[in-house]
Amino acid sequence: MSDDTADRPLLVILRHAPHDGSWLREGLDVALVAAAFGRTVTLLFMGDGVEALRPGQTAGPLGQKGTHPTLDMLAMYDIEDLRVDAISLAERGLSTAELQWSATPVTAEQLPAVIASAAPVFNF
Amino acid sequence: MLLHLLNRSPAGSRLPEDVLRAMGPDDRLLLIESGVYGAVSPQADCFKTLKGRCYALQDDLSARGLAERHADWIIPVDMAGFVALTAETQRTVSWY
Amino acid sequence: MATTSIARHLDVGGRTVALDPEGYLVDLDDWTPAVAEALAAEEGRTLTAEHWEILDLLREFYRRYEMAPAMRPLVKAAGQQLGPEKGRSLHLMRLFPESPAKVAARLAGLPKPTNCL
Numbered sequence: 053m054s055d056d057t058a059d060r061p062l063l064v065i066l067r068h069a070p071h072d073g074s075w076l077r078e079g080l081d082v083a084l085v086a087a088a089f090g091r092t093v094t095l096l097f098m099g100d101g102v103e104a105l106r107p108g109q110t111a112g113p114l115g116q117k118g119t120h121p122t123l124d125m126l127a128m129y130d131i132e133d134l135r136v137d138a139i140s141l142a143e144r145g146l147s148t149a150e151l152q153w154s155a156t157p158v159t160a161e162q163l164p165a166v167i168a169s170a171a172p173v174f175n176f
Numbered sequence: 177m178l179l180h181l182l183n184r185s186p187a188g189s190r191l192p193e194d195v196l197r198a199m200g201p202d203d204r205l206l207l208i209e210s211g212v213y214g215a216v217s218p219q220a221d222c223f224k225t226l227k228g229r230c231y232a233l234q235d236d237l238s239a240r241g242l243a244e245r246h247a248d249w250i251i252p253v254d255m256a257g258f259v260a261l262t263a264e265t266q267r268t269v270s271w272y
Numbered sequence: 273m274a275t276t277s278i279a280r281h282l283d284v285g286g287r288t289v290a291l292d293p294e295g296y297l298v299d300l301d302d303w304t305p306a307v308a309e310a311l312a313a314e315e316g317r318t319l320t321a322e323h324w325e326i327l328d329l330l331r332e333f334y335r336r337y338e339m340a341p342a343m344r345p346l347v348k349a350a351g352q353q354l355g356p357e358k359g360r361s362l363h364l365m366r367l368f369p370e371s372p373a374k375v376a377a378r379l380a381g382l383p384k385p386t387n388c389l
Contacts, residue, residue, distance in 0.1 A: 067194065128348055
């Protein structure tokens with residue numbers, strides 16, 4: 053457990069869709085807190101988490117806040133490194149070109165290194 | 177080298193596929209809680225590529241009646257073994 | 273998030289506005305410029321044009337992002353919209369001493385920023 057984490061990016065893996073409990077929001081909150089304190093943050097969207105990048109989201113039917121305004125806000129917190137698992141994206145019929153927020157696709161070959169090179173890793 | 181912890185069963189979840197994709201060639205996987213259902217055949221088949229580095233927590237297997245039922249290539253570990261695994265690996269990543 | 277517990281009331285030109293234990297509005301819809309003036313007056317502050325451009329910026333930030341910013345994004349937003357010499361924590365510290373993100377959010381009728389100390 054002892055390795056130097058100071059110059060590694062903090063990684064938050066987001067694996068839950070918008071409007072599906074509070075997982076996605078809580079993951080984003082962790083990222084925002086870390087960024088507010090000056091940490092370099094990488095977000096990795098995986099599984100249903102890639103749905104957070106889909107265009108055209110709104111508030112929920114009962115007025116529940118969506119996460120799209122928070123995605124818009126990431127740049128204000130200097131969270132610019134958004135990655136998206138290419139397979140998860142393809143499984144859901146999405147391509148990076150149509151995403152509302154620009155995210156770098158990560159291939160299956162690259163994925164382990166993205167996770168191994170970050171510390172700490174938070175999984176939501 | 178990382179230790180990945182998985183606490184959900186493979187049936188009814190795509191999570192194991194995501195975990196497998198996220199794992200590096202030397203990373204280890206420890207099945208805990210409901211994750212140990214994945215230690216039993218045929219669910220265990222999805223982890224076969226991890227032979228030699230796929231573990232399951234003994235107490236969680238026993239609690240679920242799986243003590244003698246896990247696939248023979250899955251390595252059961254007790255709490256001491258769990259601690260040893262975390263000591264051998266740089267970091268732990270939990271999947272749930 | 274705004275808390276629903278009412279600690280006290282503030283009188284603003286004959287209207288009563290509920291405040292939570294930390295002095296934030298209980299109902300964000302209660303906010304008017306006069307509320308900001310009254311909250312500032314309580315702290316012995318008079319709001320100048322320089323204060324107001326930050327409060328306006330904060331209200332716009334909240335409208336867009338549905339969250340009150342921590343200090344870093346507040347500084348960044350000020351720099352982007354008001355120019356580099358106002359996009360500095362020193363400028364904000366001078367206007368809203370001690371904890372600009374919190375003090376200014378309170379005056380602007382926003383919830384307490386969640387992502388800062």
